[in-house]
Amino acid sequence: MSHHQPAVVPSSGVSDSPSDNGSLKGKSKAENDGYPSDSVPPTAPALAAQQGQRMEAAMGDAILRFLRIRKPRRNDTYDLDAVATQPSIWDSPDIERYKELYIHPQWENWSAFDPNFRWTWREENAVRHKVDWKIMVWMCIMFAALNIDRNNIQNAVSDNMLDDLGITHADYVSSFNRWETHNIGQTISRVGFLVAELPSQLISKRIGPDMWIPIQLCIFSLISAMQFFLKGRASFLATRYLIATFQGGFIPDTILYLSYWYTGTRFWMSSQLVDIGVGFAAVGMLSMRGMLGYEGWRWLFLIEGAFTFLIGVASFFLMPQSPARTKSWWNPKGYFTEHEQKIIVNSVIRDDPQKGGMYNRQGLTVRQIWECTKDYDMWPLYALGLLFGLPKYPVNQYLTLSFRGLGFNVIESNLLSIPYIVGSCITMLAITAFSELVNNRSFVSMAEDAWLLPCFVALIALPEPIGPWAYFAISTVLLSFPYTHPIQVAWTSRNAGSVQNRTVSASLYNMWVQVSGMIGANIYQPSDSPRYFKANTGLLVICVWMCLIQYPGTFFYYRWRNNQKAKKWDAMTPEEQHHYRTTTTDKGNKRLDFRFAT
Numbered sequence: 001m002s003h004h005q006p007a008v009v010p011s012s013g014v015s016d017s018p019s020d021n022g023s024l025k026g027k028s029k030a031e032n033d034g035y036p037s038d039s040v041p042p043t044a045p046a047l048a049a050q051q052g053q054r055m056e057a058a059m060g061d062a063i064l065r066f067l068r069i070r071k072p073r074r075n076d077t078y079d080l081d082a083v084a085t086q087p088s089i090w091d092s093p094d095i096e097r098y099k100e101l102y103i104h105p106q107w108e109n110w111s112a113f114d115p116n117f118r119w120t121w122r123e124e125n126a127v128r129h130k131v132d133w134k135i136m137v138w139m140c141i142m143f144a145a146l147n148i149d150r151n152n153i154q155n156a157v158s159d160n161m162l163d164d165l166g167i168t169h170a171d172y173v174s175s176f177n178r179w180e181t182h183n184i185g186q187t188i189s190r191v192g193f194l195v196a197e198l199p200s201q202l203i204s205k206r207i208g209p210d211m212w213i214p215i216q217l218c219i220f221s222l223i224s225a226m227q228f229f230l231k232g233r234a235s236f237l238a239t240r241y242l243i244a245t246f247q248g249g250f251i252p253d254t255i256l257y258l259s260y261w262y263t264g265t266r267f268w269m270s271s272q273l274v275d276i277g278v279g280f281a282a283v284g285m286l287s288m289r290g291m292l293g294y295e296g297w298r299w300l301f302l303i304e305g306a307f308t309f310l311i312g313v314a315s316f317f318l319m320p321q322s323p324a325r326t327k328s329w330w331n332p333k334g335y336f337t338e339h340e341q342k343i344i345v346n347s348v349i350r351d352d353p354q355k356g357g358m359y360n361r362q363g364l365t366v367r368q369i370w371e372c373t374k375d376y377d378m379w380p381l382y383a384l385g386l387l388f389g390l391p392k393y394p395v396n397q398y399l400t401l402s403f404r405g406l407g408f409n410v411i412e413s414n415l416l417s418i419p420y421i422v423g424s425c426i427t428m429l430a431i432t433a434f435s436e437l438v439n440n441r442s443f444v445s446m447a448e449d450a451w452l453l454p455c456f457v458a459l460i461a462l463p464e465p466i467g468p469w470a471y472f473a474i475s476t477v478l479l480s481f482p483y484t485h486p487i488q489v490a491w492t493s494r495n496a497g498s499v500q501n502r503t504v505s506a507s508l509y510n511m512w513v514q515v516s517g518m519i520g521a522n523i524y525q526p527s528d529s530p531r532y533f534k535a536n537t538g539l540l541v542i543c544v545w546m547c548l549i550q551y552p553g554t555f556f557y558y559r560w561r562n563n564q565k566a567k568k569w570d571a572m573t574p575e576e577q578h579h580y581r582t583t584t585t586d587k588g589n590k591r592l593d594f595r596f597a598t
Contacts (some may be wrong), residue, residue, distance in 0.1 A: 080122040088350040089581070090115035097582050103356040109260075112324040112338070112345040113356070119343045127336070127343045134335045135261050138318050139254060145217055145308035146250050149224040149243060152304055156297035158400035158413045164295050165232050188237055190518035192244030194511050198369075200249020201256070201507040209257035210319040213250065217312030220246040225305025228298045248514075252506035255489060259355060259502070260322050261344060296410075323348075372496075372504035377561060377589055377596065380554045381492045381505075385512035388445065388546055389485065391452045391539040393520025394532070395475055402475070405530070406468035416472055423480025427451070431482035441491045441597055442555035444484065446547055451481040453543040459536045466531065485513075494597045495558075497589030558596040565592050 089098050095115055103113070204212040223242045230236055320326035320335060323344040327334035336344065349356055395402075403413035431447055438444060455478035462470065492509045496502035523535045569592045572580065580592065589596065 080125070081120050083118050084121040084124045085118045085346070086350050089353055090346075090350060094578075094582060098353070101582070102353045107356045108322040109324040109341075109345045109349070109356070112341040113349060114342055114346060117342050117346050119339075119346075123339075124343055124347065127340045130336065130340065131261055131344060135258075135320075138315070139258060141311060142213065142217060142315055143251075143254065145221065145311040146247060148304050149220055149308050150247060152224075152300055153240070154397070154400050154417070155414055156300055158404055159295065159297040159300075159410050161295070161297040164297070165230060165236055184237060187518050187521045189240045189244040190514045190521060192241045193248040193514040194518070196245045196248025197252065197507040197511045197514065198249075198504070201252055201503050202369075204249065204253040204256060205503055208321060209253045210321045211316075213253050213257065214312050214315035214319065216246050216250055216253070217315055218309055221305050221309035221312050223305075225302050225309065227301035227305070228294075230298075249507065249510075251489075252503075252510055255493060255506055256503060257319070259348075259493070261348070368500050369504055372501045373508065375501060375505070375589070378492070378495065378501075378505050378508070380557055381488065381495065382509055382512045384445070384488060384550065384554060385492075385509045386516050387542060387550065388449060388488070388516075389513065390516050390520050390523075391449065391456065391542050392479065392481065393517055394524045394535060394539070395478055397521060398524060399475060399479070402471065403468075406471060408468065416476075420476045420479035423476065424483055427480055427482035431484060431487075440555075441487060442551050442558075445487050445491070446484075446551040447482045448484040449543045449546040449551075452478060453540065453547065456536050456540040456543060459531075460533060460540065464531065491597055495589060497591070497594050498587060501588050555598050558598045562595050562598070565595065568592055 089102075092098060103110070107113075200212070200216070220243050223239055223246065227239050230239065317328075317330055320328075323336065324341050326336060326341075399417055400413045403416055404410075408416060431444060434444060434447070455474055458474050459478075462474075489506070489509065492505050493502050496505045523539070524532050525535070528534050569577065577593070584591065586592065588594070
């Protein structure tokens, strides 16, 4: 459900930017906002006078007002009891035809779907807060569990974990093998993610994300805890692969689940906050070295793995199947009343009618997967997934090892890894506000590489030898980059255009991100140490390429595709447009009334 604002008696200049999942469907103002010109018959109940904002736009607007960059308009008056129901194709006289076209007979939310249902902003705000508390908070906790078991390896290696496992032998050879094994460990983790992404999505579609996500959590948490018993190089590499395999697909599965409740996603800030807490917790657990004769990093894996396993078990009971199916034997009253269910379901399906095209226990066929894979309009986003995050990986993955090499002890290395996480939280809020100012995805997403560019210039230009505190300062600024990955995930979901394409494209995008991580894990090599001039120069070139070529190219590609569609669509009469909607065999983002987000 989108973050709507109360209906506004509009003053001049009121923005009416379209919903994140809306499509441009016609030539009038209403159609340009994403609604067909014949959408509201004379006998239909009243609809909202003001279009709601995307969630990220609402958050960005709040940040801008808090910073006094944007001031409230004096003439705006808010009526919480005004109708909040947004116009959509479900207000068309041919509603039965649209039901056949868009809604699967086994869709789990049929009982709550009512095109004539209307609700107010006051009711929507109350339900939104309830969904946030019942659904979003727990999703944040589960995402935190993923991050704990995925990232605690960085804390563990700062406690001489690789030496304890007998990986090193002599000074030079030790240095080489340490980095080589760490590189292999990071690479094999990415391979696990890559291999599991698409199969995980297919399992999730077959048994439902409400079942598969808790299963994933429990399995990778147990494997993570079992790292307490690591004996050497082979067991280290095996556990890294297995953990990543069962974590693969977790993020796309989570996005799929949240799409049942929201028109977008917003749990990414939790990852930054959890990293801060894990950094402090690691200091305490690594200090347990010697307890019962075991090293501190073993206790770190055991305690954090047990903690995240409990989260996985609880998730079986705290993840309802869908907005209309929240009752169970342990929760006979369910999460929401019938009225609240209708608000959630109808707001989501009005925002994106194609979300009813599949039910949440319906698998995908090989043919459907192939059709989604060869969707060339998604390829520019996959290319972004491959390259945009590549420059950050080497510095991030070897941060604590680099601090140890510069003379900081275990506790100092872990504490010094916290400031950049705080900085990243701040820049994430800033990029959210910036996205509201410019209402654009291509150039907002480019901010990450634009931020990294001058930092790599500094790493290359500073004279030898670089001091430990100078490196700390540069690496902290570099890793405080504005995290734009969630923007690109939502962008991919938006441009997919259908449930099945959204499922596959989310996996394919993340698969390319994992390939990027595999490459990033092997960029820093011992022969280029300690300053890594060759590697950092290459990363600088990638930043320049992304800022000057790839992001602008993606923007102009989607604008060109929209112009192509608009030229054909605008040449049609209203009758021809209506005939197209009810008879076309075009699907998803290939429909003429679909517009790509740029």
